[in-house]
Amino acid sequence: MGAPMRHLRWRFERGLHPLAVCVGIFFGATIPQAHAGPCENLVTAQLPNATVTSAAMLSGSVTAPNGKKYPNLPAFCAVSILATPSSDSAINIVLWMPMNWTGRFEGTGNGGYAGNIAIDGPAMVYAVKNGIAVAASDMGTVPSTNNDGDAMIGHPQKWIDFGYRATHVMTELSKDLIRRFYNRGPTYSYFNGCSTGGQQALMTAQRFPADYDGILGGDPAHDRTHAHVGVLWIYAQLHRHPTTYLTSGQVNQITSSVLQACLKTSGGVAGDTFLTDPSQCHWSAAALACKNGAPANCLNPSQVIAVNAIYAGPRDPVTHARLFPGSVRGSENATSFGWNDTESGNEPQFDSLFKWVFGAQWQYSQFDYHQSMKQLDSILAPILNADNSNLSRFHARGGKLMMYHGWADPLVSPQSTIDYFVNVVKAQGGGKYSAAALRNTQSFFRLFMVPGMNHCAGGPGPNAFGNQFSGTIAVTDPPSRDAQHHALTALIQWVEHGRAPDQIVATKYVNDVRQQGIAMQRPLCPYPQVARYSGRGSTNAASSFRCTVSPAPKAQVAETR
Numbered sequence: 001m002g003a004p005m006r007h008l009r010w011r012f013e014r015g016l017h018p019l020a021v022c023v024g025i026f027f028g029a030t031i032p033q034a035h036a037g038p039c040e041n042l043v044t045a046q047l048p049n050a051t052v053t054s055a056a057m058l059s060g061s062v063t064a065p066n067g068k069k070y071p072n073l074p075a076f077c078a079v080s081i082l083a084t085p086s087s088d089s090a091i092n093i094v095l096w097m098p099m100n101w102t103g104r105f106e107g108t109g110n111g112g113y114a115g116n117i118a119i120d121g122p123a124m125v126y127a128v129k130n131g132i133a134v135a136a137s138d139m140g141t142v143p144s145t146n147n148d149g150d151a152m153i154g155h156p157q158k159w160i161d162f163g164y165r166a167t168h169v170m171t172e173l174s175k176d177l178i179r180r181f182y183n184r185g186p187t188y189s190y191f192n193g194c195s196t197g198g199q200q201a202l203m204t205a206q207r208f209p210a211d212y213d214g215i216l217g218g219d220p221a222h223d224r225t226h227a228h229v230g231v232l233w234i235y236a237q238l239h240r241h242p243t244t245y246l247t248s249g250q251v252n253q254i255t256s257s258v259l260q261a262c263l264k265t266s267g268g269v270a271g272d273t274f275l276t277d278p279s280q281c282h283w284s285a286a287a288l289a290c291k292n293g294a295p296a297n298c299l300n301p302s303q304v305i306a307v308n309a310i311y312a313g314p315r316d317p318v319t320h321a322r323l324f325p326g327s328v329r330g331s332e333n334a335t336s337f338g339w340n341d342t343e344s345g346n347e348p349q350f351d352s353l354f355k356w357v358f359g360a361q362w363q364y365s366q367f368d369y370h371q372s373m374k375q376l377d378s379i380l381a382p383i384l385n386a387d388n389s390n391l392s393r394f395h396a397r398g399g400k401l402m403m404y405h406g407w408a409d410p411l412v413s414p415q416s417t418i419d420y421f422v423n424v425v426k427a428q429g430g431g432k433y434s435a436a437a438l439r440n441t442q443s444f445f446r447l448f449m450v451p452g453m454n455h456c457a458g459g460p461g462p463n464a465f466g467n468q469f470s471g472t473i474a475v476t477d478p479p480s481r482d483a484q485h486h487a488l489t490a491l492i493q494w495v496e497h498g499r500a501p502d503q504i505v506a507t508k509y510v511n512d513v514r515q516q517g518i519a520m521q522r523p524l525c526p527y528p529q530v531a532r533y534s535g536r537g538s539t540n541a542a543s544s545f546r547c548t549v550s551p552a553p554k555a556q557v558a559e560t561r
Contacts, residue, residue: 039077066121109193112146149352194218235348274452325415406453
């Protein structure tokens with residue numbers, strides 16, 4: 001019915017009037033604002049190591065940071081900020097503050113090496129339409145682009161900005177300007193991001209637990225140095241020799257063979273074109289080895305070795321410790337084993353990070369998975385890797401963390417996120433995984449694995465659940481029936497009403513286009529539960545599936561490093 005008493009007490013301590021708290025929480029109404037002055041006056045705001053470069057009221061048809069025009073936006077104050085926390089920092093931040101403010105603030109995440117704010121256009125539009133003040137940054141990496149971070153070679157302060165500082169600076173400056181514009185700070189603050197945004201989510205929970213009340217992160221590249229080694233490993237296996245390179249036909253044949261062998265064992269139903277739980281699939285590339293009667297797209301001996309090595313993942317040749325989980329079966333044709341089809345063979349995707357440490361002339365063939373890995377970690381892991389499983393400070397202040405990961409992600413192995421979750425459970429259990437430790441963890445941290453979803457979006461499975469802000473689903477209090485279909489809405493209900501999400505309904509639209517109608521829906525379950533068909537009803541209806549308990553999981557990475 002109502003918000004937990006600890007929430008009310010917390011808001012009173014912030015100096016909010018009890019009636020204002022009740023109105024904002026229970027009815028989702030716009031909170032009357034006593035503005036300090038016009039939006040344009042914010043250009044004179046004195047901020048620590050930052051300057052407001054522009055401030056103006058916008059409404060109607062507005063061009064978002066992604067360059068697209070969005071119609072019918074409500075009036076909001078658009079502010080641009082340049083932050084310089086170090087002599088080599090230049091962090092560009094955009095803050096939108098709607099006049100129909102609900103008291104909520106949302107920080108948004110980035111992708112790849114960032115370098116722009118374009119990715120946040122849909123998220124920002126969604127936010128202001130729902131009365132949420134929203135901020136985005138370029139993480140201070142300009143002129144880097146999503147796939148190319150070579151511009152940061154020789155700029156260690158920018159590595160720190162990219163690793164954790166830019167997100168925290170964006171959050172603090174945004175809250176400062178929110179207080180100046182509305183004459184009060186946010187009632188609730190949320191963070192939302194995927195990929196690099198998922199890394200930002202976990203880094204924030206670990207380093208700055210007071211920044212946000214609720215954090216939503218997807219497909220996180222949180223084990224950043226090792227995630228890049230995982231991409232490097234895939235590329236290296238497929239480019240060892242011209243005879244190892246895979247054609248698109250071979251890649252598609254691999255996925256087809258995987259599905260045929262593992263659809264049922266993964267928990268899927270007839271007609272699925274994806275694996276429900278790929279961890280139950282142990283298909284070997286030897287099944288497609290070229291021999292008499294083999295299919296047209298069979299694999300030669302070197303290709304069989306390469307594909308199985310990709311599934312196994314990279315290991316330290318000296319200690320034999322797994323450096324990063326291997327690719328998951330069923331994800332091969334998402335981007336042809338990590339863009340195998342589209343690369344000339346000169347260098348892997350996202351290899352700029354290695355050049356930060358080894359120099360601009362570094363080549364992927366020079367990487368030693370023992371000594372080079374140690375050197376890479378010694379320099380970058382302390383500032384880039386968000387792998388601290390101790391979330392006690394975030395938990396103690398009432399924070400809620402929701403993570404999701406596509407089971408068909410070809411870029412960041414979904415097992416890496418499972419490993420992190422398992423390690424958090426162990427931290428809650430004094431070093432042991434147990435049912436009690438799992439319950440304690442799920443009281444503030446829930447992970448949802450998404451069958452058939454690629455990296456953050458797309459894929460053959462149900463992949464729309466508010467993660468990419470397709471369409472507009474209103475944030476309402478008390479929660480509407482749509483709450484379980486939208487991850488951010490579910491997080492808001494958890495934070496503000498104490499209603500933990502027992503499932504999120506994911507939708508597969510026809511051709512992934514909302515306007516063409518729903519093809520199927522499935523529930524996403526809190527890990528380690530998995531959605532299983534009940535045996536009755538349409539297999540395209542979420543109501544025909546139940547979240548069931550799976551065997552206790554085991555982390556692949558943490559137990560071997």
